[in-house]
Amino acid sequence: MHPAFQGLLTIAIGVSGCVGYFYLSNQVLDKVLFPARGPNAGRNINRANMIRPWLFLLPALLALGLYLAYPVFETLRLSLTDRIPGGGYKWVGLDNYRQMAAEPKFWEAMRNNMLWLIVVPAMSTAFGLLVAQLTDRIRWGNVAKALIFMPMAISFVGASVIWKLVYDTRPAEQDQIGILNALYIFFGGNDPQTWLTIPFWNSFFLMIVLVWIQTGFAMVILSAALRGIPEETIEAAVLDGANPFQIFFRIKVPQIKTTILVVWTTITITVLKVFDIVFAMTNGQWETQVLANYMFDKLFRANDWGVGSASAMVIMLLVTPILIWNVRNARKEMQ
Amino acid sequence: MNDIAGTKPALRWVVHASVLLLVVLWVFPTLGLLISSFRTADQIATSGWWRSLFPSEQNLTLRSAAPETQVLENGLYVIEGNLFDAGVTAKISQWGVSSRAIDAFKPGETAELRRGGEITVDADGNYRMENTEEFSGSRGARVFVTAELPPEFTLGNYHKVLLAEDSTDSMGKAFFNTLTVTIPATIIPILVAAFAAYALAWMDFPGRALLIAAVVGLLVVPLQLALIPLLKLHLSIGIPKGYLGVWLAHTGFGMPLAIYLLRNYMAGLPRDLIENARVDGATEFQIFTKLILPLSFPALASFAIFQFLWTWNDLLVAKVFLIDATGQTTVMTNRIVELLGTRGGNWEILATAAFVSIAVPLVVFFAMQKYLVRGLLAGSVK
Numbered sequence: 001m002h003p004a005f006q007g008l009l010t011i012a013i014g015v016s017g018c019v020g021y022f023y024l025s026n027q028v029l030d031k032v033l034f035p036a037r038g039p040n041a042g043r044n045i046n047r048a049n050m051i052r053p054w055l056f057l058l059p060a061l062l063a064l065g066l067y068l069a070y071p072v073f074e075t076l077r078l079s080l081t082d083r084i085p086g087g088g089y090k091w092v093g094l095d096n097y098r099q100m101a102a103e104p105k106f107w108e109a110m111r112n113n114m115l116w117l118i119v120v121p122a123m124s125t126a127f128g129l130l131v132a133q134l135t136d137r138i139r140w141g142n143v144a145k146a147l148i149f150m151p152m153a154i155s156f157v158g159a160s161v162i163w164k165l166v167y168d169t170r171p172a173e174q175d176q177i178g179i180l181n182a183l184y185i186f187f188g189g190n191d192p193q194t195w196l197t198i199p200f201w202n203s204f205f206l207m208i209v210l211v212w213i214q215t216g217f218a219m220v221i222l223s224a225a226l227r228g229i230p231e232e233t234i235e236a237a238v239l240d241g242a243n244p245f246q247i248f249f250r251i252k253v254p255q256i257k258t259t260i261l262v263v264w265t266t267i268t269i270t271v272l273k274v275f276d277i278v279f280a281m282t283n284g285q286w287e288t289q290v291l292a293n294y295m296f297d298k299l300f301r302a303n304d305w306g307v308g309s310a311s312a313m314v315i316m317l318l319v320t321p322i323l324i325w326n327v328r329n330a331r332k333e334m335q
Numbered sequence: 336m337n338d339i340a341g342t343k344p345a346l347r348w349v350v351h352a353s354v355l356l357l358v359v360l361w362v363f364p365t366l367g368l369l370i371s372s373f374r375t376a377d378q379i380a381t382s383g384w385w386r387s388l389f390p391s392e393q394n395l396t397l398r399s400a401a402p403e404t405q406v407l408e409n410g411l412y413v414i415e416g417n418l419f420d421a422g423v424t425a426k427i428s429q430w431g432v433s434s435r436a437i438d439a440f441k442p443g444e445t446a447e448l449r450r451g452g453e454i455t456v457d458a459d460g461n462y463r464m465e466n467t468e469e470f471s472g473s474r475g476a477r478v479f480v481t482a483e484l485p486p487e488f489t490l491g492n493y494h495k496v497l498l499a500e501d502s503t504d505s506m507g508k509a510f511f512n513t514l515t516v517t518i519p520a521t522i523i524p525i526l527v528a529a530f531a532a533y534a535l536a537w538m539d540f541p542g543r544a545l546l547i548a549a550v551v552g553l554l555v556v557p558l559q560l561a562l563i564p565l566l567k568l569h570l571s572i573g574i575p576k577g578y579l580g581v582w583l584a585h586t587g588f589g590m591p592l593a594i595y596l597l598r599n600y601m602a603g604l605p606r607d608l609i610e611n612a613r614v615d616g617a618t619e620f621q622i623f624t625k626l627i628l629p630l631s632f633p634a635l636a637s638f639a640i641f642q643f644l645w646t647w648n649d650l651l652v653a654k655v656f657l658i659d660a661t662g663q664t665t666v667m668t669n670r671i672v673e674l675l676g677t678r679g680g681n682w683e684i685l686a687t688a689a690f691v692s693i694a695v696p697l698v699v700f701f702a703m704q705k706y707l708v709r710g711l712l713a714g715s716v717k
Binding site for chain 1 (some may be wrong): 383385558646
């Protein structure tokens with residue numbers, strides 16, 4: 001069967017299945033199980049209304065439970081076991097974690113990830129705030145914002161190709177086709193550099209790609225927050241003779257502190273999951289390994305599910321504080 | 336606000352200039368790839384893409400028309416024509432008839448040809464060859480020119496990447512595979528999530544707050560954790576690597592954001608509307624389909640765009656759940672990574688392939704930016 005046809009069929013089955021399920025299950029509930037007539041009409045309506053939410057929720061809960069909640073626990077279990085060749089698992093306690101901690105590649109990934117965690121959210125938020133503030137006042141601000149927002153639509157892989165061209169290196173005697181090397185030579189550099197193979201600094205060249213993508217996100221959120229600041233506070237500051245920088249740092253930034261924090265944490269999560277950029281640009285060579293790519297290496301190249309799962313748990317552990325913070329905020333907001 | 340900047344014109348210029356600088360910085364990398372995708376392999380390899388926007392001076396070896404086109408004019412054998420292909424407007428600064436002296440003559444000057452006769456070449460490439468005897472041989476005379484050529488672009492790369500069927504560079508198949516992954520993976524989660532979001536927004540039941548908290552929590556669970564357990568699960572219930580698996584996976588992974596976005600939006604709908612409908616005797620199912628779904632269109636559109644961009648641009652999920660050893664079900668992102676590995680130097684193929692995959696999300700992005708922004712604003716936990 002042609003995949004496109006299969007796709008159309010899946011849409012049809014999926015959509016009609018969903019609608020059918022919701023419609024029929026409601027019908028069964030109202031007409032068969034607890035009909036709203038006869039001597040028990042009132043009680044039946046109440047019972048039906050107690051069950052109905054769960055009918056609405058069931059497919060989504062199944063998807064959430066099976067595809068996100070269950071894997072967390074299963075990964076935890078896998079990280080504590082080893083596969084026995086020929087089938088089955090054996091309990092090995094913390095051996096996988098020990099084995100991982102003994103690998104220099106893991107610590108390289110940890111070190112790089114920490115760098116990513118500091119640099120990318122900080123730079124994306126800073127640039128986002130800068131653009132949001134600057135474009136707020138000018139007439140072509142919306143066009144500028146759309147262009148800076150654009151990389152959000154580009155895949156990490158596409159962005160990797162785009163930036164690989166920027167970082168491209170040709171032998172010294174040829175014309176440079178990568179703009180970074182062309183500028184480097186133009187401003188008096190001697191030999192063209194292979195930017196992605198310079199240990200330590202190459203991680204920063206990879207981070208730039210993610211900053212380039214995420215700045216648009218930060219800008220959109222922060223721009224909305226800046227517009228939400230009450231005019232009076234700014235007018236009062238103007239009357240008191242504050243200069244634009246004071247207004248920005250003393251009046252505006254404090255008022256959007258929580259939004260900045262939200263942007264920061266959201267980008268942090270993206271950073272922890274980042275895989276495609278490193279995979280496509282260096283594949284972790286030249287000391288650019290990060291956790292997500294390390295995990296992919298372990299799981300699908302080395303086929304070591306134990307250590308792979310252990311490194312996945314490390315990512316989970318790093319996400320957990322943000323997870324708790326988000327949940328607490330959401331609960332606070334609902335009350 | 337405007338008057339703050341307005342009072343200081345100098346500051347105003349600084350603002351304009353720095354925004355312009357930032358925009359240029361952000362657009363330049365993409366522009367480079369886009370322009371490169373319209374250049375030939377030779378052009379890309381020999382000069383930076385930024386040069387291609389301006390006329391460039393090049394040394395070319397051209398040939399006059401063959402002797403068979405000669406005509407007899409007043410006792411002289413004459414060949415006339417233009418050295419450049421039709422449609423090319425170039426400006427010759429120097430030329431020559433020998434490869435050892437390619438800059439021997441200026442435009443308008445006349446040179447002796449080795450095989451007899453003489454040739455005059457003008458700046459625009461027009462030439463006139465004259466000889467008292469008949470020109471012989473089957474090929475025209477070689478002329479070496481140094482000319483300033485206008486920017487030249489080609490659609491050849493796109494033709495090659497999209498249409499070449501036998502070629503391993505072909506993206507056509509991967510394009511359709513990506514589309515096949517994306518569309519069901521975008522539509523199905525919306526419906527499932529919409530029902531759940533309605534229940535979480537407008538139905539009262541014990542455990543509701545807990546469920547909402549759980550959804551918020553699952554929002555940040557890295558999907559890396561899900562890869563191996565789900566692959567095991569899929570294999571054990573008989574779903575091999577393939578489209579079904581990847582559709583299910585995307586549906587599951589998109590669910591928290593979908594429920595979260597839609598619930599937030601639905602919870603903001605006016606309470607009177609829903610209670611009036613309930614009083615009028617509408618069932619919950621009717622309220623949902625006739626009232627809530629149409630009203631929630633902006634939120635549905637926001638999520639649809641997110642999910643579309645995410646599934647279209649995804650590499651990891653496709654690698655794990657879709658792409659098998661046969662390589663028949665490869666998606667574009669995966670093809671590009673493969674090209675990066677095997678043809679890292681073939682920028683014309685790489686740039687074009689990347690742009691084919693980037694084009695669709697960019698169109699969606701610019702067409703639906705309003706909904707995307709709205710979704711982002713609603714989706715970030717306040």
